[in-house]
Amino acid sequence: MHLYFLMLFILVSLEQLDAESACNPIGKFSVPGLYKDGDIVIGGVFPVYNKEEPNYAMFETEPAITKCVGFDLRAFRWTQAMIFAIQEINMDRILLPNVTLGYTIFDSCASPTKALRAAHTILNGQEETQYNFGCPSVPVIIGESGSSQSIAISRTFGPLRMPMISYFSTCACLSDKHEHPTFFRTVPSDFFQARALAQLVKHFGWTWIATIQGDNEYGRMGVQEFTKEVKKYGVCVAFSEKVLRTYPYSQILKIVETIKRSTVKVILAFASEGDLYPLMQEIVRQNITGIQWIASEAWITAARPSTKENFKSFGGAIGFVSREMAIPELKEFLLNIRPSLDSGNSFVTGFWETIFQCTLHLTEDNSNQTFSETNSEICTGQERLDQINNAFFDVTKLRVAYNVYKAVYAIAHALQDLIFCQKGEGYSFKLCENISNIQPWQVYEHLQKIKFKNRFGEIVYFDENGDPAAAYDIINWHLKNGIVDHVPVGYFDASSDTGTKLVINEDSIIWNSGKMVPKSVCTESCLPGTRKAIRTGQPICCFDCIPCADGNISNETDSVECMKCPEEYWSNAKKDKCIPKEIEFLSFSEAFGITLTTVALMGLCFTIATATVIIYNKNTPIVKANNIELSCLLLFSLVLCFLCSLTFIGEPVVWTCMLRHTFFGIAFALSISCVLGKTIVVVTAFKATLPNSNMAKLFGPVQQQIIVFACTAVQIIICALWLNLSPPFPVKNLKHDKEKIILECNIGSAIGYSLVLGYIGMLSCICFVLAFLARKLPDNFNEAKYITFSMLIFCAVWLTFIPAYVSSPGKYTVAVEIFAILSSSFGLLVCIFVPKCYIILLKPEKNTRQYIMGKMPSKRL
Known part of the structure; x- marks a missing residue:
C-alpha cells in the first residue's frame, strides 16, 4: 500500500511537468527492451527472462542492478506475436488507415517490482537507451502474463485511467472493477478455470485431493476459488502447499515429503511454470510416480516442463487452456529474426x-x-x-501468443472507433480526434465498447468486468516418439446457452497410472446397506461405513443416513432394499399346524367312537347308571370343543375371529354344564338314600337337562352381547416382532372375553367342589371321583394357560390356546368316559347290576 501511494505521487508529479521534461531521464532504469516508433505507440510488458538473480544488499555500497536469467523462448514468442500483429495492422488499408502503430516492449523478469519499473519506463522514458526518439503517446499497455505483475501495474495506473490488456493474467481478483477499473484481458478469468477444474474433479469422482499453489495472487486466488467450488461437490483437500521460484531448497524438500506421506493420488498444481518448476525437478529426481497431476493453464502447455524426463512423474497430466489458434504467417516472421x-x-x-x-x-x-x-x-x-x-x-497451436494477437487488434479497433468517427467513400475515413492528443482514458472508454469478428472468425469483446468469453480446451500429456504432446481430450464452455458445458473424451485420455481412471479417496465409498459416519477431527471425506440398523436401508452409494422402511416392510439381509415383512399365522400347511389338526381330529374320532360305544350299549347297567342323556350331551359338547380348535388354525378373517372365541365359549359352557349336571346327579343320588329325602324328585332327568340348557343359555347371552357390542376382529400385529407381521384376532371387548372365560371358570369351580365332596361315595363305580379328576385337569390346564398365553410370541399364542382346548377336552373325555368304555369293552363281567349297585342304593342314577 505504501508503494502504491508512492508511485501515485510520482505519476501525479510527472503529469505536472511539461512535455520536454517528461521525456528526460527519471532514474537509472537500465531495462532491456524493444522499440519501434509510430504515430501511436503501444506498450508491452513480457517476462522474457523468467528469474531474478538473488541480490543481497550489504548497506555498505550502492546495490548492484539485479540481473535476470533464464531466457524464456515462449515469452519471447509472445513479444514477436505483438510485433507481428502491429506490422499486420500497419499494412491494413481499412483498419487504422494512414496511422502507424509503434511499440515499446520491456522485460518484467517475472517480478512484480520489475514489471512496475518496466511500466513506468514505457510511460515516462528511460535514461540508458540506444534509441533516439521524442516522447510518443503510449495510451495503453499490453501486459502482463503473471497476475501478481498485472496487479502491481493495474493498482498503480488504474486510478489514472490508464488501460492495460493482459494476455495471460487469469486471477479472478482482476475482475474486480473497484480494485482494477481499467484492466482488460483476452484470457478467461480463473473464476471460470476454477469452476472447470472443480467439474473435472467431480466428473472423475475424486474426493480426496491436494493442491499446490503459487505463493502469489495467481496461486492463492485460484486455489481459493477452486476449493470453494469443489466443496460444493463434497471434495476434501488433504493438504495445500505453496511454491515460489525463489523458495529455498529446504522448502521444496518439505513439500516433497508431504506428498510422499500422503495417501492422495490426485494433486492440483495452480502455479506458474517458473514457480512450479523447482518442485517438478525434485519430484522427478526422487522418482515419485503414481500421482495424477491436474494442471492450471499457466504450465500445462509450457515447453520447459513438457520433457521426456518429466513424463515419468507428470505423464498424463490434465488441465485447461485457452482455445488454440493457428497463425501460419507468423512462422515466416519468426524465421526472419536475425541478430x-x-x-x-x-x-x-x-x-x-x-x-x-x-x-x-x-x-x-x-x-x-x-x-x-x-x-x-x-x-x-x-x-x-x-x-x-x-x-x-x-504456430499451429498458439494459445497465449494468440491472446497477445487479439489484444493488439482489440486496441486497434478501439483506436479506430476513437480516431475515425465517420466512414467516407471507398477506404476514406474522417478524422475525429487528433492522434497526437489521444488520452489513455479515451482508449479505455472505447475498449469497453468494442465487439468485432477477427479474421479467424472469433468474436472479440470484453464484458462488464473486462473479461472475454470463457472457453477452454482440455489438454492431456501424451508421449509420442520421445516428445511430450499436448493432446486435446475435451472442452469446457462457460458461454454456452445451456449453461456451463463440460465435454470429455475419456477414451483419449492417458493417465499417469495407465488407461484406468485413477482413484483418489480418503475412504472407499460406502456400499448400499451402509451409511457414512464421519471420523471425529477429520475431513468429511474420511469416514467409516456403518451397517444400517435392522429395518433401515440405504439404496445409494455413500448414503449419509439410512432410511426407515415402511411399517409393513423390513430390510433384507444386505440392508439395501425394503421387502414385505413375513406374514405369520398358524397355518394348516406347516408342521405345527398339521400336528395340532391331527390331534384335534383324533380327539374328534375318539369322541365319536366313545359315543358309538355308549349308544350301542345304552341298555347295559353301567350306561343306564350314568344317565345316557347327559352322557350323549357331554360327548356332543366335546365334539364341538375339538371342532372349535380347528377355527384357531389358518389365516384370521372376520368370521373365524368371531367364531373361534364364541364357539369355544359356548362349547365349553355346554360341556361343563353337562359335567355339572352329572355331578348334581351323583350328589342327589347319595342324598336320596337318606330317610325322608325328596332330592330325587327335585333333580330328575328333566330338571338336569334344564340345568344344562340354562347354564349354557347364560353363556350364549354373554357371547351375543359381546358380538353385538364389540366383536373380535382380525388385526396385523406389527409391534410384537419387528421382522414379521403377525395375523391375529383382536378380542374386541376385553370385558366380553373375560366374562366368557370367567363364566367357564365359575362353572368349573362349582363342578370341582361338588365332585370333591362326593368323591368318597360308597359305590363300586364312583363317577364323582372321575369328575373330580377331570375338573382338576381342566382347572390346571386353564390356570397354566393364562401365563403361557401372555408370554407366547406370534403364532404360538394361538397354539397355546389350541393346546389348552385340546388338553381340557381330552381330560374330560378320558377321565369321564374311558373307565366306562374299559368296563364295557374289556370287563363285561363287571357290567352287571349287582356289581354296579354294590352298596349303592337301588336308584337310577
Whole structure:
C-alpha cells in the first residue's frame, strides 16, 4: 500500500511537468527492451527472462542492478506475436488507415517490482537507451502474463485511467472493477478455470485431493476459488502447499515429503511454470510416480516442463487452456529474426544463444547485456533458424501468443472507433480526434465498447468486468516418439446457452497410472446397506461405513443416513432394499399346524367312537347308571370343543375371529354344564338314600337337562352381547416382532372375553367342589371321583394357560390356546368316559347290576 501511494505521487508529479521534461531521464532504469516508433505507440510488458538473480544488499555500497536469467523462448514468442500483429495492422488499408502503430516492449523478469519499473519506463522514458526518439503517446499497455505483475501495474495506473490488456493474467481478483477499473484481458478469468477444474474433479469422482499453489495472487486466488467450488461437490483437500521460484531448497524438500506421506493420488498444481518448476525437478529426481497431476493453464502447455524426463512423474497430466489458434504467417516472421538486424538488443541475443545453445559474438566489443547462461560453443549470428526443430516455430497451436494477437487488434479497433468517427467513400475515413492528443482514458472508454469478428472468425469483446468469453480446451500429456504432446481430450464452455458445458473424451485420455481412471479417496465409498459416519477431527471425506440398523436401508452409494422402511416392510439381509415383512399365522400347511389338526381330529374320532360305544350299549347297567342323556350331551359338547380348535388354525378373517372365541365359549359352557349336571346327579343320588329325602324328585332327568340348557343359555347371552357390542376382529400385529407381521384376532371387548372365560371358570369351580365332596361315595363305580379328576385337569390346564398365553410370541399364542382346548377336552373325555368304555369293552363281567349297585342304593342314577 505504501508503494502504491508512492508511485501515485510520482505519476501525479510527472503529469505536472511539461512535455520536454517528461521525456528526460527519471532514474537509472537500465531495462532491456524493444522499440519501434509510430504515430501511436503501444506498450508491452513480457517476462522474457523468467528469474531474478538473488541480490543481497550489504548497506555498505550502492546495490548492484539485479540481473535476470533464464531466457524464456515462449515469452519471447509472445513479444514477436505483438510485433507481428502491429506490422499486420500497419499494412491494413481499412483498419487504422494512414496511422502507424509503434511499440515499446520491456522485460518484467517475472517480478512484480520489475514489471512496475518496466511500466513506468514505457510511460515516462528511460535514461540508458540506444534509441533516439521524442516522447510518443503510449495510451495503453499490453501486459502482463503473471497476475501478481498485472496487479502491481493495474493498482498503480488504474486510478489514472490508464488501460492495460493482459494476455495471460487469469486471477479472478482482476475482475474486480473497484480494485482494477481499467484492466482488460483476452484470457478467461480463473473464476471460470476454477469452476472447470472443480467439474473435472467431480466428473472423475475424486474426493480426496491436494493442491499446490503459487505463493502469489495467481496461486492463492485460484486455489481459493477452486476449493470453494469443489466443496460444493463434497471434495476434501488433504493438504495445500505453496511454491515460489525463489523458495529455498529446504522448502521444496518439505513439500516433497508431504506428498510422499500422503495417501492422495490426485494433486492440483495452480502455479506458474517458473514457480512450479523447482518442485517438478525434485519430484522427478526422487522418482515419485503414481500421482495424477491436474494442471492450471499457466504450465500445462509450457515447453520447459513438457520433457521426456518429466513424463515419468507428470505423464498424463490434465488441465485447461485457452482455445488454440493457428497463425501460419507468423512462422515466416519468426524465421526472419536475425541478430545482425538488431545487434544491440539483448532479447534477440538471448534468443539466439538459447535456440542454438551457444555464445554469440558479433563484434570484438560486445557490450550488450545478455543474461543467459554461458555456453562454450561460439555462434556468429549467421546460423539458419529453418534448420532448427523447436516448438518455438510451431504456430499451429498458439494459445497465449494468440491472446497477445487479439489484444493488439482489440486496441486497434478501439483506436479506430476513437480516431475515425465517420466512414467516407471507398477506404476514406474522417478524422475525429487528433492522434497526437489521444488520452489513455479515451482508449479505455472505447475498449469497453468494442465487439468485432477477427479474421479467424472469433468474436472479440470484453464484458462488464473486462473479461472475454470463457472457453477452454482440455489438454492431456501424451508421449509420442520421445516428445511430450499436448493432446486435446475435451472442452469446457462457460458461454454456452445451456449453461456451463463440460465435454470429455475419456477414451483419449492417458493417465499417469495407465488407461484406468485413477482413484483418489480418503475412504472407499460406502456400499448400499451402509451409511457414512464421519471420523471425529477429520475431513468429511474420511469416514467409516456403518451397517444400517435392522429395518433401515440405504439404496445409494455413500448414503449419509439410512432410511426407515415402511411399517409393513423390513430390510433384507444386505440392508439395501425394503421387502414385505413375513406374514405369520398358524397355518394348516406347516408342521405345527398339521400336528395340532391331527390331534384335534383324533380327539374328534375318539369322541365319536366313545359315543358309538355308549349308544350301542345304552341298555347295559353301567350306561343306564350314568344317565345316557347327559352322557350323549357331554360327548356332543366335546365334539364341538375339538371342532372349535380347528377355527384357531389358518389365516384370521372376520368370521373365524368371531367364531373361534364364541364357539369355544359356548362349547365349553355346554360341556361343563353337562359335567355339572352329572355331578348334581351323583350328589342327589347319595342324598336320596337318606330317610325322608325328596332330592330325587327335585333333580330328575328333566330338571338336569334344564340345568344344562340354562347354564349354557347364560353363556350364549354373554357371547351375543359381546358380538353385538364389540366383536373380535382380525388385526396385523406389527409391534410384537419387528421382522414379521403377525395375523391375529383382536378380542374386541376385553370385558366380553373375560366374562366368557370367567363364566367357564365359575362353572368349573362349582363342578370341582361338588365332585370333591362326593368323591368318597360308597359305590363300586364312583363317577364323582372321575369328575373330580377331570375338573382338576381342566382347572390346571386353564390356570397354566393364562401365563403361557401372555408370554407366547406370534403364532404360538394361538397354539397355546389350541393346546389348552385340546388338553381340557381330552381330560374330560378320558377321565369321564374311558373307565366306562374299559368296563364295557374289556370287563363285561363287571357290567352287571349287582356289581354296579354294590352298596349303592337301588336308584337310577
